[in-house]
Amino acid sequence: MKKKTIGVVISQKMIAPAIYDLWIRTDLAWDAKPGQFVGVFPKDKSTLLPRPISICEVNGDRTALRLVYRIAGQGTAEFSKWNAGEEVALLGVLGNGFPLEKAQGKKVFLMGGGIGIPPMLELAKALGPGAAKGLDAGTDESAASKEGAAKVCSIMGYRDAQTFLRPDLEQYGEVVIATEDGSVGTKGNVMDAIRENALTADVIFACGPMPMLRAIKAYAAEQGIPAYISLEEHMACGVGACLGCVVKTKEVDHHSHVNNARICTDGPVFEAGEVEI
Amino acid sequence: MREILNNQNGNGNGGSQSGSIAAGSQEWKPDLRTTIAGVEFQNPVMTASGTFGSGMEYGEFVDLNRLGAVVTKGVANVPWPGNPTPRVAEVYGGMLNAIGLQNPGIDVFMERDIPFLKQYDKTKIIVNVCGKSVQDYVDVVERLGEEPAVALLEINVSCPNVKEGAIAFGQKADALYNITAELKKHAKQPIMMKLSPNVTDITEMARAAEAAGADALSLINTITGMKIDIHRRKFAIANKTGGMSGPAIKPIAVRMVWQVAQAVKLPILGMGGIATAEDAIEFLLAGASAISVGAMNFVNPYATIEILEGIEAYMRLYHMEKLSDLIGAVK
Numbered sequence: 001m002k003k004k005t006i007g008v009v010i011s012q013k014m015i016a017p018a019i020y021d022l023w024i025r026t027d028l029a030w031d032a033k034p035g036q037f038v039g040v041f042p043k044d045k046s047t048l049l050p051r052p053i054s055i056c057e058v059n060g061d062r063t064a065l066r067l068v069y070r071i072a073g074q075g076t077a078e079f080s081k082w083n084a085g086e087e088v089a090l091l092g093v094l095g096n097g098f099p100l101e102k103a104q105g106k107k108v109f110l111m112g113g114g115i116g117i118p119p120m121l122e123l124a125k126a127l128g129p130g131a132a133k134g135l136d137a138g139t140d141e142s143a144a145s146k147e148g149a150a151k152v153c154s155i156m157g158y159r160d161a162q163t164f165l166r167p168d169l170e171q172y173g174e175v176v177i178a179t180e181d182g183s184v185g186t187k188g189n190v191m192d193a194i195r196e197n198a199l200t201a202d203v204i205f206a207c208g209p210m211p212m213l214r215a216i217k218a219y220a221a222e223q224g225i226p227a228y229i230s231l232e233e234h235m236a237c238g239v240g241a242c243l244g245c246v247v248k249t250k251e252v253d254h255h256s257h258v259n260n261a262r263i264c265t266d267g268p269v270f271e272a273g274e275v276e277i
Numbered sequence: 278m279r280e281i282l283n284n285q286n287g288n289g290n291g292g293s294q295s296g297s298i299a300a301g302s303q304e305w306k307p308d309l310r311t312t313i314a315g316v317e318f319q320n321p322v323m324t325a326s327g328t329f330g331s332g333m334e335y336g337e338f339v340d341l342n343r344l345g346a347v348v349t350k351g352v353a354n355v356p357w358p359g360n361p362t363p364r365v366a367e368v369y370g371g372m373l374n375a376i377g378l379q380n381p382g383i384d385v386f387m388e389r390d391i392p393f394l395k396q397y398d399k400t401k402i403i404v405n406v407c408g409k410s411v412q413d414y415v416d417v418v419e420r421l422g423e424e425p426a427v428a429l430l431e432i433n434v435s436c437p438n439v440k441e442g443a444i445a446f447g448q449k450a451d452a453l454y455n456i457t458a459e460l461k462k463h464a465k466q467p468i469m470m471k472l473s474p475n476v477t478d479i480t481e482m483a484r485a486a487e488a489a490g491a492d493a494l495s496l497i498n499t500i501t502g503m504k505i506d507i508h509r510r511k512f513a514i515a516n517k518t519g520g521m522s523g524p525a526i527k528p529i530a531v532r533m534v535w536q537v538a539q540a541v542k543l544p545i546l547g548m549g550g551i552a553t554a555e556d557a558i559e560f561l562l563a564g565a566s567a568i569s570v571g572a573m574n575f576v577n578p579y580a581t582i583e584i585l586e587g588i589e590a591y592m593r594l595y596h597m598e599k600l601s602d603l604i605g606a607v608k
Contacts, residue, residue: 002337003578048523234364234366235365236572236575239578243379256380260379
């Protein structure tokens with residue numbers, strides 16, 4: 001059940017230029033699934049709306065959420081100044097999350113670009129080796145259930161050598177890096193990394209900028225494999241009421257019957273073939 | 278007073294349970310009932326059209342049965358896809374939106390949304406009606422006439438975000454008069470014309486609606502605004518302009534409600550930037566018979582119930598027995 005609640009900042013640090021790593025103690029963590037997000041409220045009353053921030057990680061006893069975000073405006077600039085002990089308002093948990101069962105026993109690409117990388121960490125945890133832990137703690141659809149874990153290959157695209165979250169991801173499977181400036185791994189983007197390393201997969205989970213998601217959609221269609229992509233859009237309510245954050249869909253959507261799905265509630269994760277991006 | 282209301286409001290998190298007011302003051306309950314166009318509501322707290330869907334989403338946060346009414350998102354005769362994205366942008370103390378009245382059309386609405394709302398038998402249903410032509414409105418109004426559970430029709434002649442219809446009927450007094458008079462011929466339920474603030478003199482519109490036979494007025498719709506993203510050097514929303522809502526517009530809305538209350542005899546559903554019980558009470562004192570919570574639902578999903586409890590606390594504090602003692606008390 002969704003709710004607005006108060007969490008407490010446990011810690012925060014900058015892990016790359018303008019990118020922050022924030023842990024918040026909150027009971028929302030109990031139900032949080034990979035690919036879901038929370039609304040984080042600025043305290044400054046001139047900035048009212050919750051900021052949708054993806055869930056990067058849930059701690060072991062499911063009492064805290066890790067949010068890794070980039071400063072994108074006034075609200076996130078305020079978040080970056082929060083200190084341990086501070087009480088913060090959260091709305092959550094929001095969105096559908098990644099369909100873990102689609103990766104069961106399969107070779108899966110987890111593809112992240114820029115600030116689309118953080119949600120891939122909790123996903124890698126849920127799918128990769130040792131995923132069983134997560135299973136006990138209430139994510140029963142999870143994954144990797146008894147039938148055998150997915151074989152995870154994380155392909156992450158960065159601008160430069162500031163490869164935040166890389167050590168975290170490496171705990172849960174192979175990590176392939178692409179950088180725009182060529183300073184680490186493949187020079188270019190995540191698609192270049194796939195080609196350069198002749199990688200293959202049965203299914204793709206991805207989050208990142210729109211050009212990357214479009215390329216993944218095309219690649220998946222060409223390969224005849226499913227791709228589940230996480231979209232973002234400016235949101236107001238975050239719960240499906242305002243119809244601010246829609247994406248065009250191939251089929252008539254179930255809510256408005258006009259080929260416009262709500263990213264906040266019908267998504268943010270969609271099968272790439274279902275959405276017109 | 279502020280302290281008592283704040284106690285009642287709690288930490289912004291307690292909408293599902295009733296507030297904790299000092300024990301002695303629980304002895305009597307003020308009468309919160311209010312009436313618009315002959316329809317009685319259990320209390321004056323409603324939802325602004327377009328911010329609350331048909332209640333399904335916020336039913337997860339608040340007990341819909343405690344609201345005076347749910348005012349639905351605008352519904353047209355056929356599905357409308359709405360505008361391109363981005364559709365929303367934040368501005369200082371509020372937001373802009375240009376959703377473009379995306380809605381599933383009256384058929385789906387009658388089959389799905391009305392039965393959902395009927396489960397909440399204490400809460401009245403007000404349906405917001407939109408259209409591109411007079412005939413579109415007539416079609417929807419006639420369909421809704423088949424459903425006695427719909428208590429009142431709010432006629433959207435003031436949406437600033439669609440190119441045809443809607444606001445075209447709400448910015449000229451003669452056009453507003455004509456559509457009001459026409460809908461009056463077809464409507465089984467009382468009709469409430471929702472007025473635009475984007476006019477030179479809102480009382481002129483109010484008088485035109487009254488003269489044409491409207492049963493009630495609701496105001497204000499959003500105020501047309503614009504935001505430019507200076508880094509991308511583009512409009513912040515795809516429609517270029519959008520309707521502004523949120524706490525920053527409240528003083529304008531209170532002023533307009535007061536002006537209209539002085540100008541016509543029709544009951545008023547007041548809205549525009551209501552965030553707290555104090556805000557809601559201002560609208561009631563200015564002459565509104567009921568109030569709607571809009572954009573603040575997005576900020577605080579419990580806002581409606583907290584406002585309801587805050588109004589009750591205020592009435593206890595000042596020993597007001599009935600809501601009508603408050604309505605229009607400030608001339």
